[in-house]
Amino acid sequence: MxxxxxxxxxxxxxxxxxxxxxxxxYRTPPAGIxxxxxxTEVANEEDHVTAxxxxxxxxxxxxxxxxxxxxxxxxxxxxxxxHSENLPLEALATTRFxxxxxxxxLSGGGAHAAQAWVFLRALGNRHVFFLRGGLQEWLDDVMSxxxxxxxxxxxxxxxxALSRYFGGVPHTGTALPEPAAANSVTALRRxxx
Amino acid sequence: xSAPLFLxxxxxxxxxxxxxxxxxxxxxxxxxxxxKKLAGQFYLTDLTVFKVMFSAILTAMLGAFWLGxxxxxxxxxxxxxxxWLAPQLLGGAIFGAGFAIAGLCPGTSCVAAATGRGDGxxxxxxxxxGILVTGLAFAxxxxxxxxxSRGTLTLPEVLHLPYGTVVALLxxxxxxxxAGAEWIExxxxxxxxxxxxxxxxxxxQEPQA
Numbered sequence: 001m002x003x004x005x006x007x008x009x010x011x012x013x014x015x016x017x018x019x020x021x022x023x024x025x026y027r028t029p030p031a032g033i034x035x036x037x038x039x040t041e042v043a044n045e046e047d048h049v050t051a052x053x054x055x056x057x058x059x060x061x062x063x064x065x066x067x068x069x070x071x072x073x074x075x076x077x078x079x080x081x082x083h084s085e086n087l088p089l090e091a092l093a094t095t096r097f098x099x100x101x102x103x104x105x106l107s108g109g110g111a112h113a114a115q116a117w118v119f120l121r122a123l124g125n126r127h128v129f130f131l132r133g134g135l136q137e138w139l140d141d142v143m144s145x146x147x148x149x150x151x152x153x154x155x156x157x158x159x160x161a162l163s164r165y166f167g168g169v170p171h172t173g174t175a176l177p178e179p180a181a182a183n184s185v186t187a188l189r190r191x192x193x
Numbered sequence: 194x195s196a197p198l199f200l201x202x203x204x205x206x207x208x209x210x211x212x213x214x215x216x217x218x219x220x221x222x223x224x225x226x227x228x229k230k231l232a233g234q235f236y237l238t239d240l241t242v243f244k245v246m247f248s249a250i251l252t253a254m255l256g257a258f259w260l261g262x263x264x265x266x267x268x269x270x271x272x273x274x275x276x277w278l279a280p281q282l283l284g285g286a287i288f289g290a291g292f293a294i295a296g297l298c299p300g301t302s303c304v305a306a307a308t309g310r311g312d313g314x315x316x317x318x319x320x321x322x323g324i325l326v327t328g329l330a331f332a333x334x335x336x337x338x339x340x341x342s343r344g345t346l347t348l349p350e351v352l353h354l355p356y357g358t359v360v361a362l363l364x365x366x367x368x369x370x371x372a373g374a375e376w377i378e379x380x381x382x383x384x385x386x387x388x389x390x391x392x393x394x395x396x397x398q399e400p401q402a
Contacts, residue, residue, distance in 0.1 A: 001375065009368060015255045016364025019357035025261030026268050026356075063202075080339070085275070091344035098272040124269070 038121055047117055048132040051141040054104055055162050058082055064101045064127075070112050071135070081106065081138060082166065092119050102127040110134035143168040217304050226304040228296030228312050235293060238381050240374040251367045258360045278341040295319070 001009075041047050049057075057065050058081070067084035069076050076086040087095065089112060097103060103125060105113035113130035120128045131137060140146075145163050147156045149172055160170040223245065224230050233239025260266035292298050295316040297305055302320060305313020327334065348363075349356045 009371070012251055012255060012364055012368060015259060016361045016368075019255075019258055019360035019364070020355065022259075022262050022357050024356060025258045077336075077340075082335075085277075085339055086342045087344055094350055095275070095345040096269065096271075096273050099270055 038118070047129065048114075049104060049129045051131060051133065051137040052159065052162065054081075054131060054138070055142045055166060057102075057104075059162065059165055062102060064098070065104065066097070066101050067104045067106060068116075070105060070107045070116055075108065079135075081135075089116055092116055093123070097125055099126065103129070105130040106138075107134050109136060142166055145170045147172045149173045216300065217307065220301055220304045221308060225301045226308050226310065226313065228305065228310075231292075231298070231301060232296040237377050240378055243374055244371060247367045247370055251364060254360060254363060258356065273345045273347060276343040276346045277339070278343055280338050280340065291316075291320075 038047075054067070058067075065083070067081055068087045069080055069084045070087060070089050073086055076084075080086070084106065097120075103120060105116045105120070105128070107113040107116075107130075110131065110133050113134060114132075117128055117130045133140070142163055143166065145159050145168065147159060147170055156172075162168075163170040220226060223241070225242065225245070230239055231242055234242045257266060257268065257271070261268040288298075295302065295312065297313060297316045299320055302313050302316035306317035307313075331338070348354075348359050352359060354362075
């Protein structure tokens, strides 16, 4: 062992030995809730995304996008959005996210995701959104969208293409979707948040 | 100004290239582009890899802790990757098997390939073929890929110990590991005992009838 090695080892011993008495290395405690700021975001509808917007982000492979599915592991295993990850609501307190990540929260009906949005904003995360209508909105608007007969052709084409990209079955007017897709969608719709 | 610094996408790419070249150059200078040196790890004849890795872990851990404590580094803004237990265990096993078979890990295989070593080129090609095949077969794998999410875990949270205590414990383990590695290497380098050499030089005489 050279003198340099001994010096470095000695420095490590000193730094390691004093660490338990140094306190927490976290300089910034979790940010408090700035109610005025959050209320403004809510009023301006900057707190959520629609299912169509989320589908577009996934299709375009938006950089830093993370879709956090707050439902139970069983519900997640049964059906989940592409590229989403299952994360229990309780795990949000200890999960850290990169500052440039865009976080989209998803629950069955939307209520848990909206609550989680408040938690994450209170923890200092900035780019956080929730899917307003939850999984049901995804099923209704992406997997089984009803295209109004009088909607502009380009809108119908765009939504149809987006739906088919995710394996959905778009239909026009009030017609019911195809039986197979309709059954699976109906089964999932029974769930709350 | 405090760290970590946030760079634009282009600046981050440039920084990645510069850091990557520096990392590769350092690996090559340390001799880690040679599979023989890395294989020595598994035969306990050359523990350079162990010492390099634990030096890096120890330096980063002590640096992050004390820089955070002194207010230079904002640890709450440092990205900690999430844990997906089953896929990461399987990935670790595949990584370990590849490391043992090739005698090279991803970084050192790039270094070995860049210096024209045949085994490095083979490992490099195999690695990127594996990445390509995994990407092409991702759809059926995705269910497993997304399974057993545990959120973001750190040792202080898992062990329910204060951050500083974990730092002290790991420092002790690392230093004990260095001492153990030095002892093993010294044993491997030690000359044969004198009586053993004499025994090989003077063949045993057969007893006369």
